[in-house]
Each structure stands twice: as structure tokens, then as C-alpha cells.
Amino acid sequence: MPDQTLVEPTPLGYGRLFAVHEFRAVFAAHALSLLGLVVSELALSVLVYDLTGSPLLSALTFALGFLPYLAGGTLLAGVADRFPARRVLVVCDLVCAGCVALMVLPGAHIAVLLALRCAVAVVSPVFQGTRMATLTDILGDGDLFVLGRSLLRIVSQSALLAGYGLGGLLLVVVSPRQALLITVGTFCASATLLRFGTRRRPARAGGGSTLMKDSLKGARQVLADRRVRVLLLLFWLPPMFTVVPEALAAPYADDLGAGSTGLGLLMCALPVGTIAGELYAGARLRPAARERITLPLVCCTLLPYAGYALHPGLAVSLLLLLVSGAGSAYTLGLDQWFVRAVPDELRGRAMTLLTAGLMTIQGVGMALAGVVAEFAGVTGTVAGAGILGTVCCVLLAAEARRTEGRDGADRHMTGR
Structure with a gap:
């Protein structure tokens, strides 16, 4: 149960969110994983273009950030309720870190790079949906939850403004593969913050059927x-x-x-x-x-x-x-x-x-x-x-x- 002393109906602004220890961890993890995602998208598109010289394949790396969402969000949605939320969040971050780490390997075929990009996109809706549900455990389902969601959205919008510019400057200094290594670090840091900065909570629902059936149901x-x-x-x-x-x-x-x-x-x-x-x-x-x-x-x-x-x-x-x-x-x-x-x-x-x-x-x-x-x-x-x-x-x-x-x-x- 959320701390009832924190469920305050009168708005006092976003500052009160940071009085909640677990939210601070979720917020920092969100900023880090978002930074990693923006850098990886930019670095991977540059890497694909360097390897192929194809603008189409370079653009496809961005499109693959959207297309697998529906499959992951529909077929794997049951993960968010049938396993403890903290475990789901940490595993998702580590899976993303592992996929990006494999992208760094020299000689990786272009098809492998795009497949790994798809894998990250499949995992993303499960991570984001689980995190959103976890906010209700941390902040309650009242005004604090609304402000918490809003603040995470604001960070995401701010990343659109600054992320690609900073990523472009980064690629002036380091190679695309080195930039991808930075992404591995941000995903691992996010997993660490979520593992040690949030409480373990039981799963919301049991697993009476297969994961896919549970998700579709x-x-x-x-x-x-x-x-x-x-x-x-x-x-x-x-x-x-x-x-x-x-x-x-x-x-x-x-x-x-x-x-x-x-x-x-x-x-x-x-x-x-x-x-x-x-x-x-x-x-x-x-x-x-x-x-x-x-x-x-x-x-x-x-x-x-x-x-x-x-x-x-x-x-x-x-x-x-x-x-x-x-x-x-x-x-x-x-x-x-x-x-x-x-x-x-x-x-x-x-x-x-x-x-x-x-x-x-x-x-x-x-x-x-x-x-x-x-x-x-x-x-x-x-x-x-x-x-x-x-x-x-x-x-x-x-x-x-x-x-x-x-x-x-x-x-x-x-x-x-």
C-alpha cells in the first residue's frame, strides 16, 4: 500500500514528488534509460549508414523503434502483472543492455543489428507499462500519480529537444560503437537504481495460463x-x-x-x-x-x-x-x-x-x-x-x- 501520508489532494507542485524515495529512483532510472535509448537510436542509424551507405536502411533503424511495439505490448503484456514489478523492470533493462552490447561486436551483420533493434523495441512497452503501473504503488492512484506521470512525460519531451543534439555532439568525439557502449552503461545504471531504489512487491495476478494467452485475455x-x-x-x-x-x-x-x-x-x-x-x-x-x-x-x-x-x-x-x-x-x-x-x-x-x-x-x-x-x-x-x-x-x-x-x-x- 502507498504511504497514505503522501496522498495529498491539494496540489503543491512537482517538488513534493521528490520527497518519495522510490520515485527519485524511478525518475533517475527513467532519465538514464531515455538518454541511453536516444543515443543508441542515433548511433545505430549512423553505424548502419556507415556500413551500408543506404539512407533507407538508416531510416529503417528509426522506424523499427515504432513497429514492434504493438507485438510486444499485446503478446507480452501479461508479464507486467504475473511477475513482481521490480523484477520485470530490472530484467527489461538488462535485456536492452545485452542487445545493445551485441550491437557493439565488430563484424555484426546489418540484419543482426536491425533484429537487435527490434528486440529492444519489443521489450520497451512491457518496461514502460510496468513502470506506469508501479507508479500507482509508489505514489497512490490520486494526484501524486498524475504528477509523477506528467513529470516523466516532460522528461521525455525534453529529451526530444536536447537528446539528439547532444548525441550528435557525442558522435563527433567518439565512434558509433563507442557511443553504443555508453548506452549499455546507462541501461545497467537504470537497472541498478530500480533494483536497489524500489521495494519488492508481489505480482498483481497469478499465471494460470501461458504468457501469450494471459496477455491476449x-x-x-x-x-x-x-x-x-x-x-x-x-x-x-x-x-x-x-x-x-x-x-x-x-x-x-x-x-x-x-x-x-x-x-x-x-x-x-x-x-x-x-x-x-x-x-x-x-x-x-x-x-x-x-x-x-x-x-x-x-x-x-x-x-x-x-x-x-x-x-x-x-x-x-x-x-x-x-x-x-x-x-x-x-x-x-x-x-x-x-x-x-x-x-x-x-x-x-x-x-x-x-x-x-x-x-x-x-x-x-x-x-x-x-x-x-x-x-x-x-x-x-x-x-x-x-x-x-x-x-x-x-x-x-x-x-x-x-x-x-x-x-x-x-x-x-x-x-x-
Whole structure:
């Protein structure tokens, strides 16, 4: 059970999270493993290009970070509930470290490198889903959990801003294989922090069937609940449209004649807006206020993209992206509703499925953006994503409103 003295309904900002010893360990481990992942993605893509001279294979190393998420999150989700969480987290980190260590071996064939990249991506949703479920054990399932999730997301967004730049500077000093060795170290350090910085807790559920059957059964149970299903869609659908300007940033910067500087600004605007929105909502709004603004924000967050229909210049485009990113603060309220709606014994599988679906659908959104832009152009595609995405969000928000009151009450998933 979480320490009840830590479950405080009045928001005091993110600082109180660091009063919880276990959260400090989880936070530091998250930062280290994220750093390792960013460096490994960049170093591996450079290594693949050096070995093959193929831009396609180099780009494929990035795509393989998305594609296996669905398989891992669906077929291995049962791991998150049927084994003690600390053991799952440590083993996942060590598996990732082992895969990256094998990439360093001289003479490794390109197919082996890509297969190892896939293995890391398969493990990632299990790790992230288990960690998310563990946060409810450490912080409770109230406001502290919401702030903890938000802070980990902010770190992830910050890594998008700084990680690839720092990784690029690192590769000026060391070779790609040496950079991969640094990644091995960060994964091992993360495993150490989680092993000795968090408590051992029992598994959430037993293992009465095979892992794959247990995972698929859990996914069916999660998706069978109307309330949980609409919350999952609210997590998944907006990001599918949100990534469209990011996917098309390079051709749009070229259309504007903005050069590499403009491209960098376009890539940074959305994460900056997201960080600002989450920080404000987490630090300044009460839990009840964050829940009240969830549905209005989710209905409005993609509307700024419609402004691309006017073919704005760089400054206005950046403003539209910043405003849209700030609307992502709706996720704080969704986090609270989701953890309230899912039974404890399904929590690990539900959160693994959430993570896998989120990563997969962003990859799908990027691919579709490229296809549509071939026919509709960049500005037409972004504006269309804003309009269509807003319609989808409004429909989902209406369904979420109809299912209100089922959080914590409707337990037909588990027969209660």
C-alpha cells in the first residue's frame, strides 16, 4: 500500500514528488534509460549508414523503434502483472543492455543489428507499462500519480529537444560503437537504481495460463470495458494527428525557405508547447480543475492545425504548434480517469497496452501524413489533420461524457 501520508489532494507542485524515495529512483532510472535509448537510436542509424551507405536502411533503424511495439505490448503484456514489478523492470533493462552490447561486436551483420533493434523495441512497452503501473504503488492512484506521470512525460519531451543534439555532439568525439557502449552503461545504471531504489512487491495476478494467452485475455478484458476503451482512444487518436506537422516539417521548412534553422524550430515548437502546458496544469491547477478541462482541451488541441490552410509563414506556424502543444495538458486528467477505471489486477496489462498503442499509432500517423501529402500538399495535409482530428476528438469526448460515473464502479471486466 502507498504511504497514505503522501496522498495529498491539494496540489503543491512537482517538488513534493521528490520527497518519495522510490520515485527519485524511478525518475533517475527513467532519465538514464531515455538518454541511453536516444543515443543508441542515433548511433545505430549512423553505424548502419556507415556500413551500408543506404539512407533507407538508416531510416529503417528509426522506424523499427515504432513497429514492434504493438507485438510486444499485446503478446507480452501479461508479464507486467504475473511477475513482481521490480523484477520485470530490472530484467527489461538488462535485456536492452545485452542487445545493445551485441550491437557493439565488430563484424555484426546489418540484419543482426536491425533484429537487435527490434528486440529492444519489443521489450520497451512491457518496461514502460510496468513502470506506469508501479507508479500507482509508489505514489497512490490520486494526484501524486498524475504528477509523477506528467513529470516523466516532460522528461521525455525534453529529451526530444536536447537528446539528439547532444548525441550528435557525442558522435563527433567518439565512434558509433563507442557511443553504443555508453548506452549499455546507462541501461545497467537504470537497472541498478530500480533494483536497489524500489521495494519488492508481489505480482498483481497469478499465471494460470501461458504468457501469450494471459496477455491476449488481459487485452480483451481491458478493451471490453466501454469506459476504458474510450479512454484508450482518447490517449491514442489525438497523437496520431498531432505528429503530422512533425512528420512533414522538413518539406514545409523547404517550402518556406526557412533552411535548417527553421526546420529545427518547427521540430521544437510542439514539444516546447507540450512541456509548458503540462507544467502549468500540474503546478498551478487543482486535480478537480484538471479533470474539468480535460474534454474541452482534447476537443481544441488540434484546432490550431487548421490555420495551416492559410499557408502561414514561419512565425505564425510556430505559434500554432506552440498553442496545440499546450493543449496536451488534457493528458493529466486522462491519467486520473484511466487509473481509476482499471482494476488493480489488470493495471499492468492495461498500461502496457496503452503504451504499445500510443507508439504504434504515432508511427501510423507519420506514415499516413507522408502518403496524403503526396496528393494534398503539406499545408493541406496538416490542416486536414486538424479538422478531421478535431471531429474525432469531439466524438470521443461525447462518448467519454456518456460513460462518466463508471470509474471505479463498473467492474464487469473482472466479474465484480
